[in-house]
Amino acid sequence: MKFSKILMASAMLASMMLASCGNGEGEQSNPAGASTSSVKASSSKSSSSKFVAQWSKDPTLHVEPTCESEGKDVERCINSSAANKETILPKKAHTWGAKSEKVTAEGKSGYWTNECSVCHTKAIIIDALNWTKIEGSNKDNTGATLKFSTNGNYAEYEFNMPTALTNVTVGIYGWVDYWKDGSNNNDQRGFFSTKANDGSANVGVKINDTDLTITNHKTYEEMGMSAGENGNSTFALCEMGTIASIAAGDFKLTYTRLESYNLNITEIWLMYK
Numbered sequence: 565m566k567f568s569k570i571l572m573a574s575a576m577l578a579s580m581m582l583a584s585c586g587n588g589e590g591e592q593s594n595p596a597g598a599s600t601s602s603v604k605a606s607s608s609k610s611s612s613s614k615f616v617a618q619w620s621k622d623p624t625l626h627v628e629p630t631c632e633s634e635g636k637d638v639e640r641c642i643n644s645s646a647a648n649k650e651t652i653l654p655k656k657a658h659t660w661g662a663k664s665e666k667v668t669a670e671g672k673s674g675y676w677t678n679e680c681s682v683c684h685t686k687a688i689i690i691d692a693l694n695w696t697k698i699e700g701s702n703k704d705n706t707g708a709t710l711k712f713s714t715n716g717n718y719a720e721y722e723f724n725m726p727t728a729l730t731n732v733t734v735g736i737y738g739w740v741d742y743w744k745d746g747s748n749n750n751d752q753r754g755f756f757s758t759k760a761n762d763g764s765a766n767v768g769v770k771i772n773d774t775d776l777t778i779t780n781h782k783t784y785e786e787m788g789m790s791a792g793e794n795g796n797s798t799f800a801l802c803e804m805g806t807i808a809s810i811a812a813g814d815f816k817l818t819y820t821r822l823e824s825y826n827l828n829i830t831e832i833w834l835m836y837k
């Protein structure tokens with residue numbers, strides 16, 4: 565009760581002080597439909613000398629995120645000429661449909677295709693367990709995922725790329741070992757969190773013998789791998805980086821464990837328009 569009186573008094577004081585805080589520009593109008601955030605009351609003793617800015621989300625400047633681009637929220641100060649505050653809203657996930665029938669050929673890796681129903685980004689999805697060559701061994705002997713035993717192990721995937729692709733985002737689909745007791749919290753690591761902590765990546769991808777530059781520095785949790793059951797995180801599609809072009813015809817992708825924290829993968833995605 566006492567607090568609400570202070571709050572009201574402060575709000576009145578704040579509005580009375582507009583003339584001295586507006587830098588001659590006067591009060592910025594509150595856009596239609598905007599809801600004002602509550603005034604943060606300072607103590608009644610000092611409120612006579614303090615100006616409290618009131619921020620309001622401006623729906624006319626809000627940009628909704630899509631699966632192709634980030635969005636933003638914009639807050640305007642409604643009682644001073646302070647610069648707008650912007651909050652970036654992360655991209656939404658694509659809305660994938662059902663995978664195609666698997667495309668297979670003798671001696672080649674199998675893959676599926678898919679398409680986002682919203683932005684029509686397409687995907688070629690390589691079956692990570694369908695390598696044409698493996699160096700080292702798969703730690704996961706259940707046949708469910710690919711998890712290399714040691715650093716330097718790699719798998720190669722080859723097939724006939726049906727068409728040339730440009731601006732291709734490469735991602736892996738899988739999960740990391742995750743123990744809730746904190747003994748193996750791989751969800752807090754990412755593509756770059758090597759034990760040596762030297763800034764190099766845990767895994768590497770080569771496409772037609774060209775290294776993919778991995779640009780994603782998020783943790784696996786930030787990429788969607790949250791705590792799951794039995795020491796496994798949930799599955800997530802983790803975007804690694806983008807390669808400018810992939811030619812039609814003979815295609816080869818090499819996936820290598822460099823210093824992996826028990827990354828278990830089932831698919832490698834190539835996403836393009």
Ligand SMILES: [Zn+2]
Pocket residue numbers: 631632657658659680681682683684685
């Ligand atoms: Zn999309």
